[in-house]
Amino acid sequence: MKKWKAIVSVIIVFLLGAAAGGLVTQKVYQQRMGNFFRNEPKMMREFIVMRLGRELHLDPAQMEQLRTIVRETHAQIRDVRRQFRPQIEEILEHSQERIRAILRPDQRETYERIIAERRNRRMGRENNQ
DSSP, X not given: OHHXXXXXXXXXXXXXXXXXXXXXXXXXXXXXXXXXXXXXXXXXXXXXXXXXXXXXXXXXXXXHHHHHHHHHHHHHHHHHHHHHHHHHHHHHHHHHHHHHHHSOHHXXXXXXXXXXXXXXXXXXXXXXX
């Protein structure tokens, strides 16, 4: 009987360790991918450079030229986005007003919180670029 309890205990500890490891791995993955796509334009640029460098077998001089091209392209895209930002904001504000009109007061509170969170994330992204 004692042997059976020891075996079950070991199996339970093993399963709990595996579950904990899986959860930690998932959280780390979600965080890294979230940072990669939302908050780290430099990481995104370096990913592009490294992938193209590996697939095209670029030499160090070509890698530096590629980094410059990718950095300049990112800056140009950022400038275009800033140019059209006022128009986009106007469209979004109009859409938000229409949504507010169909919500109950309790839903409006939640909606305002969602809008504020998105605005804060967007401002963070713009500051990182």
